Amino acid sequence: MSRSRxxxxxxxxRTAPVAAVLAQPAAPAAPARxxxxxxxxxxxxxxxxxxxxTLAGLGVVLGLVRLGDxxxxxxxxxxxxxxxxxxxxxxxxxxxxxxxxxxxxxxSVRRPGQVRVEHRDGAPPGGAVVSGSVVNRxxxxxxxxxxxxxxxxxxxxxxxxxxxxxxxxxxxxxxxAEERGGRSVLGQRCTTYLYRHSGSEALRPGDAQEHVExxxxxxxxxxxxxxxxxxxxxxxxxxxxxxxxPRFGPDEFATPGEIAATVSATERVxxxxxxxxxxxxTAPAGLRRDRQLTDARQEGDAPLMPFYLDSFTGGGEFAxxxxxxxxxxxxxxxxxxxxxxxxxxxxxxxxxxxxTGFVEVQTTVGGFxxxxxxxxxxxxxxxxxxxxx
Numbered sequence: 005m006s007r008s009r010x011x012x013x014x015x016x017x018r019t020a021p022v023a024a025v026l027a028q029p030a031a032p033a034a035p036a037r038x039x040x041x042x043x044x045x046x047x048x049x050x051x052x053x054x055x056x057x058t059l060a061g062l063g064v065v066l067g068l069v070r071l072g073d074x075x076x077x078x079x080x081x082x083x084x085x086x087x088x089x090x091x092x093x094x095x096x097x098x099x100x101x102x103x104x105x106x107x108x109x110x111x112s113v114r115r116p117g118q119v120r121v122e123h124r125d126g127a128p129p130g131g132a133v134v135s136g137s138v139v140n141r142x143x144x145x146x147x148x149x150x151x152x153x154x155x156x157x158x159x160x161x162x163x164x165x166x167x168x169x170x171x172x173x174x175x176x177x178x179x180x181a182e183e184r185g186g187r188s189v190l191g192q193r194c195t196t197y198l199y200r201h202s203g204s205e206a207l208r209p210g211d212a213q214e215h216v217e218x219x220x221x222x223x224x225x226x227x228x229x230x231x232x233x234x235x236x237x238x239x240x241x242x243x244x245x246x247x248x249x250p251r252f253g254p255d256e257f258a259t260p261g262e263i264a265a266t267v268s269a270t271e272r273v274x275x276x277x278x279x280x281x282x283x284x285x286t287a288p289a290g291l292r293r294d295r296q297l298t299d300a301r302q303e304g305d306a307p308l309m310p311f312y313l314d315s316f317t318g319g320g321e322f323a324x325x326x327x328x329x330x331x332x333x334x335x336x337x338x339x340x341x342x343x344x345x346x347x348x349x350x351x352x353x354x355x356x357x358x359x360t361g362f363v364e365v366q367t368t369v370g371g372f373x374x375x376x377x378x379x380x381x382x383x384x385x386x387x388x389x390x391x392x393x
């Protein structure tokens with residue numbers, strides 16, 4: 005689950021017409037305009053430490069998109085299934101600091117719930133691990149310190165190293181990112197997307213001064229990524245090896261040790277559907293219920309806030325429903341900045357936000373704030389449209 009949740013009162017947002025969010029990704033693109041973004045990447049903290057300023061989000065005026073019966077009854081399978089498992093090695097050239105720095109990133113993924121990230125000294129194959137993380141179904145461990153925390157289905161969905169090609173294509177159709185054509189890396193074709201965002205915020209259009217170019221394969225593997233800040237390219241990561249049939253060892257996604265006492269004091273994860281869970285979600289064909297839990301967490305000096313999570317997986321895809329178990333609250337647990345309004349049927353509406361690895365729909369059901377995160381727009385809309393109190 006994101007540690008950067010913003011608790012604030014919703015403010016009225018201006019509206020203006022936008023492209024229909026369900027436009028087919030394969031439709032011909034409009035004349036290119038440069039779309040830019042900050043990278044949602046583990047090394048962004050390192051960039052900030054070297055003096056690169058955090059970028060303010062560019063305001064996007066988005067309007068109410070009337071979907072009505074366009075919410076899909078059955079989204080069907082994806083055009084290309086995500087790679088179920090892979091290991092990718094990247095050469096990373098950072099020029100943000102006083103001196104150029106060469107590192108190696110090693111990303112190991114077993115969808116839908118296991119990710120290992122290693123940032124290593126030197127060029128590939130790399131030396132010692134200087135930072136990283138391991139996330140599995142229940143825990144997250146930072147490398148090399150071994151600090152251990154809870155993991156939930158949202159933690160896994162928010163991992164910035166895992167991309168969704170359908171989510172990026174939907175972002176292009178919505179006008180918050182731009183497709184910039186294809187290229188070849190390691191003899192493999194990928195499509196380049198330009199976008200801008202800060203931290204875990206939604207994708208936004210940008211300008212030539214601040215942008216990210218990510219080249220992603222049809223099965224969701226990022227092969228090249230370039231970050232520009234203040235009009236200067238400060239980071240390039242390009243794959244030097246990709247293995248779609250890796251042999252993971254038994255400790256690849258292991259998280260030894262105990263949950264830190266400080267974490268246990270501010271977060272409690274309890275498996276199973278709680279009695280206070282008011283919402284019922286219906287998954288489309290191809291997805292099965294994977295996990296139900298309560299995640300009660302403390303933000304600052306506030307009391308523990310209870311969230312119910314219901315997750316579904318299948319075919320490398322995922323959908324996660326998160327409900328704040330407090331009715332008629334005056335505050336929003338999630339920022340909707342950069343989102344567009346959509347009609348979800350039965351008189352309900354919500355906000356759609358686009359990310360590099362998922363699409364998010366925020367709405368209210370029976371007075372409870374709720375959001376759906378899914379690997380595709382169609383899945384997110386379908387799940388949000390079937391929520392009942």
